[in-house]
Amino acid sequence: MLVLGIESSCDETSVAVVKDGKEVLANIILSQDEHTKFGGVVPEVASRSHLKTIVPIYEEALEKASVKLSDIDLIAATMGPGLVGPLLVGLTFAKGLAYASSIPFVCVNHMEGHLSANYLAHSGIDERHLSLIISGGHTMLLEVKSFGEYELLGNTKDDAAGEAYDKVAKIMGLGYPGGAVLDKLAKDGDSSYMKFPRAMMHDKSYMFSYSGLETAVSLHIKSLSDDEFAKNKANIAASFQEAAVEVLVAKTLRAAKEKHINHITLAGGVAANSRVRSMFTERIRGNQKLFYPPISLCTDNAAMIAAAGYYRFKKEGASELITNAIPYLKMV
Ligand SMILES: Nc1ncnc2c1ncn2[C@@H]1O[C@H](COP(=O)(O)OP(=O)(O)OP(=O)(O)O)[C@@H](O)[C@H]1O
Ligand SMILES: [Mg+2]
CATH class of the missing domain: 3.30.420.40 (ATPase, nucleotide binding domain)
Structure with missing residues:
Protein backbone atom coordinates (compact mmCIF):
# COMPACT_ATOMS: atom_id res chain seq x y z
CA MET A 1 0.00 0.00 0.00
CA LEU A 2 1.43 3.39 -1.03
CA VAL A 3 0.68 6.21 1.41
CA LEU A 4 1.15 9.89 0.66
CA GLY A 5 1.89 11.70 3.95
CA ILE A 6 1.47 15.44 4.49
CA GLU A 7 2.81 17.37 7.51
CA SER A 8 2.36 21.10 8.15
CA SER A 9 1.64 21.45 11.88
CA CYS A 10 4.36 24.00 12.62
CA ASP A 11 7.26 25.32 10.55
CA GLU A 12 8.18 22.28 8.45
CA THR A 13 6.37 21.68 5.16
CA SER A 14 6.80 18.03 4.35
CA VAL A 15 5.39 15.48 1.92
CA ALA A 16 6.39 11.81 1.84
CA VAL A 17 5.59 8.60 0.02
CA VAL A 18 5.84 5.46 2.18
CA LYS A 19 5.21 1.87 1.16
CA ASP A 20 3.37 -0.45 3.59
CA GLY A 21 4.12 1.76 6.59
CA LYS A 22 7.77 0.81 6.35
CA GLU A 23 9.70 1.77 3.22
CA VAL A 24 10.33 5.50 2.72
CA LEU A 25 10.32 6.20 -1.03
CA ALA A 26 10.46 9.98 -0.56
CA ASN A 27 10.43 12.31 2.44
CA ILE A 28 10.83 15.93 1.35
CA ILE A 29 11.16 18.37 4.26
CA LEU A 30 11.37 22.12 3.98
CA SER A 31 12.25 23.85 7.27
CA GLN A 32 11.07 27.44 7.11
CA ASP A 33 13.90 29.81 7.98
CA GLU A 34 11.70 32.92 7.96
CA HIS A 35 11.20 32.63 11.73
CA THR A 36 14.84 32.78 12.84
CA LYS A 37 14.90 36.58 13.01
CA PHE A 38 11.82 36.58 15.27
CA GLY A 39 13.29 34.06 17.73
CA GLY A 40 10.24 31.79 17.43
CA VAL A 41 7.58 30.62 14.99
CA VAL A 42 5.18 33.33 13.75
CA PRO A 43 1.94 31.44 12.91
CA GLU A 44 0.77 33.71 10.09
CA VAL A 45 4.20 33.68 8.43
CA ALA A 46 4.24 29.86 8.75
CA SER A 47 0.77 29.51 7.15
CA ARG A 48 1.75 31.69 4.17
CA SER A 49 5.00 29.83 3.69
CA HIS A 50 3.18 26.43 3.73
CA LEU A 51 0.74 27.79 1.12
CA LYS A 52 3.61 28.81 -1.13
CA THR A 53 5.58 25.60 -0.90
CA ILE A 54 3.16 22.71 -0.42
CA VAL A 55 2.39 22.10 -4.11
CA PRO A 56 6.03 22.11 -5.30
CA ILE A 57 7.02 19.87 -2.37
CA TYR A 58 4.18 17.47 -3.18
CA GLU A 59 5.34 17.33 -6.81
CA GLU A 60 8.93 16.79 -5.72
CA ALA A 61 7.90 13.92 -3.42
CA LEU A 62 6.00 12.11 -6.20
CA GLU A 63 8.93 12.60 -8.56
CA LYS A 64 11.50 11.38 -6.01
CA ALA A 65 9.38 8.29 -5.29
CA SER A 66 8.85 7.74 -9.06
CA VAL A 67 5.09 7.43 -8.62
CA LYS A 68 2.00 9.22 -9.94
CA LEU A 69 -0.99 10.33 -7.86
CA SER A 70 -2.99 7.49 -9.41
CA ASP A 71 -0.53 4.99 -7.80
CA ILE A 72 -1.30 6.33 -4.29
CA ASP A 73 -3.66 4.16 -2.18
CA LEU A 74 -4.11 6.43 0.85
CA ILE A 75 -3.54 10.09 1.70
CA ALA A 76 -2.63 10.87 5.33
CA ALA A 77 -2.34 14.35 6.83
CA THR A 78 -1.72 15.84 10.28
CA MET A 79 -4.93 17.19 11.88
CA GLY A 80 -3.32 18.31 15.19
CA PRO A 81 -1.86 19.19 17.57
CA GLY A 82 -0.20 22.26 16.10
CA LEU A 83 -0.85 25.78 14.87
CA VAL A 84 -4.30 26.04 13.34
CA GLY A 85 -3.35 28.04 10.22
CA PRO A 86 -0.41 25.81 9.25
CA LEU A 87 -2.47 22.67 10.04
CA LEU A 88 -5.31 23.85 7.78
CA VAL A 89 -3.00 24.31 4.81
CA GLY A 90 -1.77 20.69 4.79
CA LEU A 91 -5.08 19.17 5.85
CA THR A 92 -7.14 21.08 3.27
CA PHE A 93 -4.64 20.27 0.52
CA ALA A 94 -4.76 16.58 1.48
CA LYS A 95 -8.56 16.46 1.61
CA GLY A 96 -8.86 18.28 -1.74
CA LEU A 97 -6.45 15.84 -3.33
CA ALA A 98 -8.29 12.86 -1.84
CA TYR A 99 -11.71 14.15 -2.95
CA ALA A 100 -10.60 15.05 -6.48
CA SER A 101 -8.86 11.73 -7.05
CA SER A 102 -11.21 9.45 -5.02
CA ILE A 103 -8.35 8.20 -2.86
CA PRO A 104 -9.17 7.31 0.78
CA PHE A 105 -8.07 9.91 3.32
CA VAL A 106 -6.96 9.43 6.91
CA CYS A 107 -6.18 12.11 9.47
CA VAL A 108 -3.27 11.67 11.85
CA ASN A 109 -2.36 12.87 15.33
CA HIS A 110 1.08 14.49 14.99
CA MET A 111 2.30 12.87 18.23
CA GLU A 112 1.24 9.42 17.04
CA GLY A 113 3.27 10.34 13.95
CA HIS A 114 6.37 10.96 16.09
CA LEU A 115 5.83 7.61 17.83
CA SER A 116 5.40 5.86 14.46
CA ALA A 117 8.82 7.03 13.24
CA ASN A 118 10.14 4.08 15.26
CA TYR A 119 8.02 1.61 13.26
CA LEU A 120 9.57 3.04 10.09
CA ALA A 121 13.07 2.62 11.42
CA HIS A 122 12.86 -0.70 13.31
CA SER A 123 11.23 -4.09 13.23
CA GLY A 124 10.82 -6.22 16.33
CA ILE A 125 9.49 -3.59 18.74
CA ASP A 126 7.21 -5.33 21.24
CA PRO A 294 17.44 8.27 12.76
CA ILE A 295 17.81 12.04 13.33
CA SER A 296 15.95 12.89 10.10
CA LEU A 297 12.85 11.07 11.40
CA CYS A 298 12.99 12.57 14.93
CA THR A 299 12.07 16.14 13.98
CA ASP A 300 8.90 16.92 12.01
CA ASN A 301 8.59 15.02 8.74
CA ALA A 302 5.80 13.55 6.62
CA ALA A 303 7.15 9.97 6.48
CA MET A 304 6.15 9.50 10.13
CA ILE A 305 2.67 10.85 9.28
CA ALA A 306 2.37 8.40 6.38
CA ALA A 307 3.43 5.53 8.68
CA ALA A 308 0.91 6.52 11.38
CA GLY A 309 -1.75 6.95 8.69
CA TYR A 310 -1.07 3.45 7.40
CA TYR A 311 -1.58 1.89 10.86
CA ARG A 312 -4.62 4.10 11.63
CA PHE A 313 -6.25 3.12 8.32
CA LYS A 314 -5.60 -0.57 9.02
CA LYS A 315 -7.18 -0.18 12.46
CA GLU A 316 -10.15 2.07 11.72
CA GLY A 317 -10.47 2.67 7.98
CA ALA A 318 -10.72 6.07 6.33
CA SER A 319 -11.56 9.38 8.01
CA GLU A 320 -14.38 11.61 6.86
CA LEU A 321 -13.50 14.48 4.57
CA ILE A 322 -15.27 16.90 6.92
CA THR A 323 -12.55 16.23 9.55
CA ASN A 324 -11.20 19.56 10.78
CA ALA A 325 -7.89 20.68 12.29
CA ILE A 326 -7.71 20.44 16.09
CA PRO A 327 -4.86 22.58 17.48
CA TYR A 328 -4.93 21.00 20.96
CA LEU A 329 -5.66 17.45 19.85
CA LYS A 330 -4.82 14.95 22.59
CA MET A 331 -3.26 11.57 22.01
CA VAL A 332 -4.67 9.92 25.11
N1 LIG B 1 20.02 17.47 19.03
C1 LIG B 1 19.03 18.05 19.71
N2 LIG B 1 19.13 18.20 21.05
C2 LIG B 1 18.13 18.76 21.76
N3 LIG B 1 17.01 19.24 21.22
C3 LIG B 1 16.86 19.12 19.89
C4 LIG B 1 17.85 18.52 19.07
N4 LIG B 1 17.40 18.54 17.78
C5 LIG B 1 16.19 19.14 17.81
N5 LIG B 1 15.86 19.48 19.08
C6 LIG B 1 14.64 20.16 19.55
O1 LIG B 1 13.51 19.46 19.10
C7 LIG B 1 12.42 20.37 18.97
C8 LIG B 1 11.76 20.18 17.62
O2 LIG B 1 11.23 18.88 17.63
P1 LIG B 1 9.84 18.55 16.98
O3 LIG B 1 9.92 18.89 15.54
O4 LIG B 1 9.53 17.17 17.34
O5 LIG B 1 8.93 19.57 17.80
P2 LIG B 1 7.59 20.30 17.37
O6 LIG B 1 6.99 19.61 16.21
O7 LIG B 1 7.89 21.74 17.27
O8 LIG B 1 6.69 20.05 18.64
P3 LIG B 1 5.51 18.96 18.80
O9 LIG B 1 5.95 17.75 18.05
O10 LIG B 1 5.40 18.76 20.26
O11 LIG B 1 4.31 19.59 18.19
C9 LIG B 1 12.98 21.77 19.13
O12 LIG B 1 12.65 22.20 20.43
C10 LIG B 1 14.47 21.55 18.97
O13 LIG B 1 15.26 22.48 19.65
MG1 LIG C 1 6.76 17.61 16.13
Whole structure:
Protein backbone atom coordinates (compact mmCIF):
# COMPACT_ATOMS: atom_id res chain seq x y z
CA MET A 1 0.00 0.00 0.00
CA LEU A 2 1.43 3.39 -1.03
CA VAL A 3 0.68 6.21 1.41
CA LEU A 4 1.15 9.89 0.66
CA GLY A 5 1.89 11.70 3.95
CA ILE A 6 1.47 15.44 4.49
CA GLU A 7 2.81 17.37 7.51
CA SER A 8 2.36 21.10 8.15
CA SER A 9 1.64 21.45 11.88
CA CYS A 10 4.36 24.00 12.62
CA ASP A 11 7.26 25.32 10.55
CA GLU A 12 8.18 22.28 8.45
CA THR A 13 6.37 21.68 5.16
CA SER A 14 6.80 18.03 4.35
CA VAL A 15 5.39 15.48 1.92
CA ALA A 16 6.39 11.81 1.84
CA VAL A 17 5.59 8.60 0.02
CA VAL A 18 5.84 5.46 2.18
CA LYS A 19 5.21 1.87 1.16
CA ASP A 20 3.37 -0.45 3.59
CA GLY A 21 4.12 1.76 6.59
CA LYS A 22 7.77 0.81 6.35
CA GLU A 23 9.70 1.77 3.22
CA VAL A 24 10.33 5.50 2.72
CA LEU A 25 10.32 6.20 -1.03
CA ALA A 26 10.46 9.98 -0.56
CA ASN A 27 10.43 12.31 2.44
CA ILE A 28 10.83 15.93 1.35
CA ILE A 29 11.16 18.37 4.26
CA LEU A 30 11.37 22.12 3.98
CA SER A 31 12.25 23.85 7.27
CA GLN A 32 11.07 27.44 7.11
CA ASP A 33 13.90 29.81 7.98
CA GLU A 34 11.70 32.92 7.96
CA HIS A 35 11.20 32.63 11.73
CA THR A 36 14.84 32.78 12.84
CA LYS A 37 14.90 36.58 13.01
CA PHE A 38 11.82 36.58 15.27
CA GLY A 39 13.29 34.06 17.73
CA GLY A 40 10.24 31.79 17.43
CA VAL A 41 7.58 30.62 14.99
CA VAL A 42 5.18 33.33 13.75
CA PRO A 43 1.94 31.44 12.91
CA GLU A 44 0.77 33.71 10.09
CA VAL A 45 4.20 33.68 8.43
CA ALA A 46 4.24 29.86 8.75
CA SER A 47 0.77 29.51 7.15
CA ARG A 48 1.75 31.69 4.17
CA SER A 49 5.00 29.83 3.69
CA HIS A 50 3.18 26.43 3.73
CA LEU A 51 0.74 27.79 1.12
CA LYS A 52 3.61 28.81 -1.13
CA THR A 53 5.58 25.60 -0.90
CA ILE A 54 3.16 22.71 -0.42
CA VAL A 55 2.39 22.10 -4.11
CA PRO A 56 6.03 22.11 -5.30
CA ILE A 57 7.02 19.87 -2.37
CA TYR A 58 4.18 17.47 -3.18
CA GLU A 59 5.34 17.33 -6.81
CA GLU A 60 8.93 16.79 -5.72
CA ALA A 61 7.90 13.92 -3.42
CA LEU A 62 6.00 12.11 -6.20
CA GLU A 63 8.93 12.60 -8.56
CA LYS A 64 11.50 11.38 -6.01
CA ALA A 65 9.38 8.29 -5.29
CA SER A 66 8.85 7.74 -9.06
CA VAL A 67 5.09 7.43 -8.62
CA LYS A 68 2.00 9.22 -9.94
CA LEU A 69 -0.99 10.33 -7.86
CA SER A 70 -2.99 7.49 -9.41
CA ASP A 71 -0.53 4.99 -7.80
CA ILE A 72 -1.30 6.33 -4.29
CA ASP A 73 -3.66 4.16 -2.18
CA LEU A 74 -4.11 6.43 0.85
CA ILE A 75 -3.54 10.09 1.70
CA ALA A 76 -2.63 10.87 5.33
CA ALA A 77 -2.34 14.35 6.83
CA THR A 78 -1.72 15.84 10.28
CA MET A 79 -4.93 17.19 11.88
CA GLY A 80 -3.32 18.31 15.19
CA PRO A 81 -1.86 19.19 17.57
CA GLY A 82 -0.20 22.26 16.10
CA LEU A 83 -0.85 25.78 14.87
CA VAL A 84 -4.30 26.04 13.34
CA GLY A 85 -3.35 28.04 10.22
CA PRO A 86 -0.41 25.81 9.25
CA LEU A 87 -2.47 22.67 10.04
CA LEU A 88 -5.31 23.85 7.78
CA VAL A 89 -3.00 24.31 4.81
CA GLY A 90 -1.77 20.69 4.79
CA LEU A 91 -5.08 19.17 5.85
CA THR A 92 -7.14 21.08 3.27
CA PHE A 93 -4.64 20.27 0.52
CA ALA A 94 -4.76 16.58 1.48
CA LYS A 95 -8.56 16.46 1.61
CA GLY A 96 -8.86 18.28 -1.74
CA LEU A 97 -6.45 15.84 -3.33
CA ALA A 98 -8.29 12.86 -1.84
CA TYR A 99 -11.71 14.15 -2.95
CA ALA A 100 -10.60 15.05 -6.48
CA SER A 101 -8.86 11.73 -7.05
CA SER A 102 -11.21 9.45 -5.02
CA ILE A 103 -8.35 8.20 -2.86
CA PRO A 104 -9.17 7.31 0.78
CA PHE A 105 -8.07 9.91 3.32
CA VAL A 106 -6.96 9.43 6.91
CA CYS A 107 -6.18 12.11 9.47
CA VAL A 108 -3.27 11.67 11.85
CA ASN A 109 -2.36 12.87 15.33
CA HIS A 110 1.08 14.49 14.99
CA MET A 111 2.30 12.87 18.23
CA GLU A 112 1.24 9.42 17.04
CA GLY A 113 3.27 10.34 13.95
CA HIS A 114 6.37 10.96 16.09
CA LEU A 115 5.83 7.61 17.83
CA SER A 116 5.40 5.86 14.46
CA ALA A 117 8.82 7.03 13.24
CA ASN A 118 10.14 4.08 15.26
CA TYR A 119 8.02 1.61 13.26
CA LEU A 120 9.57 3.04 10.09
CA ALA A 121 13.07 2.62 11.42
CA HIS A 122 12.86 -0.70 13.31
CA SER A 123 11.23 -4.09 13.23
CA GLY A 124 10.82 -6.22 16.33
CA ILE A 125 9.49 -3.59 18.74
CA ASP A 126 7.21 -5.33 21.24
CA GLU A 127 3.57 -4.38 20.68
CA ARG A 128 3.43 -3.39 24.36
CA HIS A 129 6.26 -0.99 25.04
CA LEU A 130 7.15 2.28 26.70
CA SER A 131 7.53 5.42 24.60
CA LEU A 132 9.12 8.69 25.63
CA ILE A 133 8.03 11.42 23.22
CA ILE A 134 10.16 14.50 23.71
CA SER A 135 9.54 17.34 21.28
CA GLY A 136 9.20 21.10 20.99
CA GLY A 137 5.72 21.09 22.49
CA HIS A 138 5.42 17.82 24.41
CA THR A 139 7.10 15.61 27.00
CA MET A 140 5.05 12.44 27.26
CA LEU A 141 5.82 9.10 28.83
CA LEU A 142 3.37 6.58 27.39
CA GLU A 143 2.66 2.96 27.92
CA VAL A 144 1.83 1.74 24.41
CA LYS A 145 -0.45 -1.27 24.85
CA SER A 146 -0.82 -1.64 21.08
CA PHE A 147 -0.92 0.84 18.21
CA GLY A 148 -3.62 3.39 19.09
CA GLU A 149 -4.05 2.21 22.68
CA TYR A 150 -2.06 4.35 25.07
CA GLU A 151 -1.84 5.11 28.76
CA LEU A 152 -0.29 8.45 29.63
CA LEU A 153 2.05 7.78 32.56
CA GLY A 154 3.43 11.30 32.75
CA ASN A 155 3.86 14.58 30.97
CA THR A 156 5.23 18.01 31.77
CA LYS A 157 3.84 20.34 34.40
CA ASP A 158 5.19 23.36 32.52
CA ASP A 159 7.60 23.51 29.57
CA ALA A 160 8.36 20.64 27.21
CA ALA A 161 11.89 19.24 26.97
CA GLY A 162 12.48 20.82 23.53
CA GLU A 163 11.09 24.12 24.79
CA ALA A 164 13.60 24.05 27.66
CA TYR A 165 16.44 23.45 25.20
CA ASP A 166 15.19 26.30 23.00
CA LYS A 167 14.78 28.72 25.93
CA VAL A 168 18.20 27.98 27.42
CA ALA A 169 19.76 28.23 23.95
CA LYS A 170 18.11 31.62 23.53
CA ILE A 171 19.36 32.85 26.92
CA MET A 172 22.85 31.72 25.86
CA GLY A 173 22.61 33.59 22.54
CA LEU A 174 22.67 30.41 20.44
CA GLY A 175 19.70 31.38 18.22
CA TYR A 176 16.38 29.67 17.52
CA PRO A 177 15.66 26.78 17.45
CA GLY A 178 18.68 26.06 19.58
CA GLY A 179 18.38 22.42 20.71
CA ALA A 180 20.75 20.97 18.15
CA VAL A 181 23.24 23.87 18.52
CA LEU A 182 23.26 23.47 22.31
CA ASP A 183 23.77 19.71 21.93
CA LYS A 184 26.82 20.34 19.72
CA LEU A 185 28.26 23.00 22.07
CA ALA A 186 27.79 20.70 25.10
CA LYS A 187 30.16 18.15 23.52
CA ASP A 188 33.07 20.52 24.27
CA GLY A 189 31.94 21.16 27.83
CA ASP A 190 32.31 19.59 31.27
CA SER A 191 28.94 18.53 32.68
CA SER A 192 30.30 18.50 36.25
CA TYR A 193 30.93 22.28 36.04
CA MET A 194 27.60 23.00 37.74
CA LYS A 195 25.00 20.75 39.38
CA PHE A 196 21.74 22.23 38.09
CA PRO A 197 18.47 20.98 39.66
CA ARG A 198 16.96 17.67 38.50
CA ALA A 199 13.32 18.69 39.00
CA MET A 200 10.95 15.99 40.27
CA MET A 201 13.55 13.29 39.72
CA HIS A 202 12.80 11.52 42.99
CA ASP A 203 9.08 12.26 42.91
CA LYS A 204 6.98 9.09 42.78
CA SER A 205 4.98 10.33 39.78
CA TYR A 206 6.19 10.21 36.19
CA MET A 207 5.66 13.95 35.77
CA PHE A 208 8.36 16.28 34.49
CA SER A 209 9.08 19.98 35.02
CA TYR A 210 11.59 22.22 33.27
CA SER A 211 10.85 25.79 34.35
CA GLY A 212 13.00 25.54 37.52
CA LEU A 213 15.98 24.31 35.54
CA GLU A 214 15.58 27.14 33.03
CA THR A 215 15.49 29.68 35.88
CA ALA A 216 18.54 28.13 37.54
CA VAL A 217 20.55 28.35 34.31
CA SER A 218 19.38 31.91 33.71
CA LEU A 219 20.27 33.05 37.25
CA HIS A 220 23.67 31.38 37.02
CA ILE A 221 24.44 33.16 33.74
CA LYS A 222 23.36 36.50 35.27
CA SER A 223 25.83 35.93 38.12
CA LEU A 224 28.77 35.66 35.71
CA SER A 225 30.84 38.41 34.13
CA ASP A 226 30.88 38.53 30.31
CA ASP A 227 34.35 36.96 30.35
CA GLU A 228 33.36 34.16 32.72
CA PHE A 229 30.28 33.45 30.59
CA ALA A 230 32.29 33.35 27.38
CA LYS A 231 34.84 31.01 28.98
CA ASN A 232 32.20 28.64 30.38
CA LYS A 233 29.60 28.56 27.60
CA ALA A 234 30.25 24.92 26.70
CA ASN A 235 30.37 23.95 30.40
CA ILE A 236 26.99 25.60 31.03
CA ALA A 237 25.50 23.84 27.99
CA ALA A 238 26.85 20.46 29.15
CA SER A 239 25.68 20.98 32.75
CA PHE A 240 22.18 22.03 31.65
CA GLN A 241 21.98 19.08 29.27
CA GLU A 242 23.07 16.59 31.92
CA ALA A 243 20.32 17.80 34.28
CA ALA A 244 17.64 17.90 31.57
CA VAL A 245 18.47 14.43 30.28
CA GLU A 246 19.04 12.68 33.59
CA VAL A 247 15.44 13.22 34.70
CA LEU A 248 14.11 11.87 31.39
CA VAL A 249 16.28 8.77 31.61
CA ALA A 250 15.75 8.10 35.33
CA LYS A 251 11.97 8.36 35.17
CA THR A 252 11.61 6.35 31.98
CA LEU A 253 13.80 3.53 33.27
CA ARG A 254 11.95 3.52 36.60
CA ALA A 255 8.66 3.21 34.72
CA ALA A 256 10.09 0.38 32.61
CA LYS A 257 11.10 -1.47 35.77
CA GLU A 258 7.85 -0.85 37.64
CA LYS A 259 5.69 -1.80 34.66
CA HIS A 260 7.87 -4.76 33.65
CA ILE A 261 8.32 -3.39 30.12
CA ASN A 262 11.54 -4.19 28.28
CA HIS A 263 11.25 -2.28 25.01
CA ILE A 264 11.62 1.51 25.12
CA THR A 265 11.18 3.83 22.14
CA LEU A 266 12.26 7.46 21.98
CA ALA A 267 10.61 9.93 19.62
CA GLY A 268 10.36 13.64 18.81
CA GLY A 269 13.03 16.27 18.12
CA VAL A 270 14.85 15.83 21.44
CA ALA A 271 15.29 12.11 20.68
CA ALA A 272 17.92 13.41 18.21
CA ASN A 273 19.96 14.61 21.20
CA SER A 274 23.31 12.89 21.57
CA ARG A 275 23.26 12.80 25.39
CA VAL A 276 19.68 11.46 25.49
CA ARG A 277 20.81 8.60 23.28
CA SER A 278 24.08 7.95 25.10
CA MET A 279 22.68 8.13 28.66
CA PHE A 280 19.81 5.75 27.83
CA THR A 281 22.30 3.40 26.15
CA GLU A 282 24.62 3.49 29.19
CA ARG A 283 21.83 2.84 31.69
CA ILE A 284 19.60 0.19 30.14
CA ARG A 285 20.11 -3.23 31.69
CA GLY A 286 19.48 -6.92 31.04
CA ASN A 287 16.62 -7.56 28.62
CA GLN A 288 15.87 -3.88 28.13
CA LYS A 289 16.13 -2.71 24.54
CA LEU A 290 16.24 0.86 23.29
CA PHE A 291 14.94 2.08 19.92
CA TYR A 292 15.14 5.53 18.41
CA PRO A 293 14.63 6.81 14.87
CA PRO A 294 17.44 8.27 12.76
CA ILE A 295 17.81 12.04 13.33
CA SER A 296 15.95 12.89 10.10
CA LEU A 297 12.85 11.07 11.40
CA CYS A 298 12.99 12.57 14.93
CA THR A 299 12.07 16.14 13.98
CA ASP A 300 8.90 16.92 12.01
CA ASN A 301 8.59 15.02 8.74
CA ALA A 302 5.80 13.55 6.62
CA ALA A 303 7.15 9.97 6.48
CA MET A 304 6.15 9.50 10.13
CA ILE A 305 2.67 10.85 9.28
CA ALA A 306 2.37 8.40 6.38
CA ALA A 307 3.43 5.53 8.68
CA ALA A 308 0.91 6.52 11.38
CA GLY A 309 -1.75 6.95 8.69
CA TYR A 310 -1.07 3.45 7.40
CA TYR A 311 -1.58 1.89 10.86
CA ARG A 312 -4.62 4.10 11.63
CA PHE A 313 -6.25 3.12 8.32
CA LYS A 314 -5.60 -0.57 9.02
CA LYS A 315 -7.18 -0.18 12.46
CA GLU A 316 -10.15 2.07 11.72
CA GLY A 317 -10.47 2.67 7.98
CA ALA A 318 -10.72 6.07 6.33
CA SER A 319 -11.56 9.38 8.01
CA GLU A 320 -14.38 11.61 6.86
CA LEU A 321 -13.50 14.48 4.57
CA ILE A 322 -15.27 16.90 6.92
CA THR A 323 -12.55 16.23 9.55
CA ASN A 324 -11.20 19.56 10.78
CA ALA A 325 -7.89 20.68 12.29
CA ILE A 326 -7.71 20.44 16.09
CA PRO A 327 -4.86 22.58 17.48
CA TYR A 328 -4.93 21.00 20.96
CA LEU A 329 -5.66 17.45 19.85
CA LYS A 330 -4.82 14.95 22.59
CA MET A 331 -3.26 11.57 22.01
CA VAL A 332 -4.67 9.92 25.11
N1 LIG B 1 20.02 17.47 19.03
C1 LIG B 1 19.03 18.05 19.71
N2 LIG B 1 19.13 18.20 21.05
C2 LIG B 1 18.13 18.76 21.76
N3 LIG B 1 17.01 19.24 21.22
C3 LIG B 1 16.86 19.12 19.89
C4 LIG B 1 17.85 18.52 19.07
N4 LIG B 1 17.40 18.54 17.78
C5 LIG B 1 16.19 19.14 17.81
N5 LIG B 1 15.86 19.48 19.08
C6 LIG B 1 14.64 20.16 19.55
O1 LIG B 1 13.51 19.46 19.10
C7 LIG B 1 12.42 20.37 18.97
C8 LIG B 1 11.76 20.18 17.62
O2 LIG B 1 11.23 18.88 17.63
P1 LIG B 1 9.84 18.55 16.98
O3 LIG B 1 9.92 18.89 15.54
O4 LIG B 1 9.53 17.17 17.34
O5 LIG B 1 8.93 19.57 17.80
P2 LIG B 1 7.59 20.30 17.37
O6 LIG B 1 6.99 19.61 16.21
O7 LIG B 1 7.89 21.74 17.27
O8 LIG B 1 6.69 20.05 18.64
P3 LIG B 1 5.51 18.96 18.80
O9 LIG B 1 5.95 17.75 18.05
O10 LIG B 1 5.40 18.76 20.26
O11 LIG B 1 4.31 19.59 18.19
C9 LIG B 1 12.98 21.77 19.13
O12 LIG B 1 12.65 22.20 20.43
C10 LIG B 1 14.47 21.55 18.97
O13 LIG B 1 15.26 22.48 19.65
MG1 LIG C 1 6.76 17.61 16.13
